[in-house]
Amino acid sequence: MLKINRLWFVYPSSTPLFDDLNATLYPGDVLAIIGRNGAGKSTLLRLLNGLLKPLSGHVDVDGKNLSELKIHEIARHIGTVFQSPEQQLFASTVEDEIAFGPKQFGLEQQQIDARVSAALERTGLSSFTSHHPLDLDYASRRFLTLACVLANSPDILLLDEPQRGLDRGWTERLEQIIAEEKQSGRIVILVCHDMDFVERNATVILPLGGKTIKQQTVSDFFSDKALVEDTSVETPWKIRIRQAVHRKKTLLVG
Secondary structure, eight states, X not given: OEEEEEEEEOOTTSOOSEEEEEEEEOTTOXXXXXXXXXXXXXXXXXXXXXXXOOSEEEEEETTEEGGGSOHHHHHHXXXXXXXXXXXXXXXXXXXXXXXXXXXXXXXXXXXXXXXXXXXXXXXXXXXXXXXXXXXXXXXXXXXXXXXXXXXXXXXXXXXXXTTTTOOHHHHHHHHHHHHHXXXXXXXXXXXXXXHHHHHHHOSEEEEOXXXXXXXXXXXXXXXXXXXXXXXXXXXXXXXXXHHHHHHHHHHHHO
């Protein structure tokens, strides 16, 4: 379980991004953090993985205060995939890149090999094991950083705009991985501007930047027109169609 307790954070010479922010996530939850640019989505992600420290309040992972955990302890619980894959890649081959994390956990070679193989298969990179990471195309590099996180088998997966720049095939693979993580009882938290992607994959939403900042279900959020407008996002097309059909039926009955 991940719990955000009365989180408060502000950058120097700025207004508070978060003031008494609360949320609770359980195994199998997929949370979408949404909102306009500058609302603090990526900042919140960095507070959730320990890269930033809140000025007050705290984040608990399985009952442990994140601020009190060491880096290697956080890595066992939380894995992050950032927007720019180049920031996370440093090894000379794809295989070595993925194996780095499991090696830090002191696993036996057979276990490391199994994790690497599984991560390669899930991300569609099995034929690129000997390639240099930076020789891959953009989508493949993004999935390589995802493979590195999957090989660590964290309880919580943080994804910053994971769908950006992906074609339909890669997007479908990403959605399959999210579904598998959800099915396995892991928590997935994603920052996303694509509300259609959110509607297809998230179970709960945390809207930032508006008057109302509270965790709620996807259906409850998009049913509240004023809240959607306040958050400066668009309603997914499937929900717009359902709403239009409902209005038409209401007019016919009336």
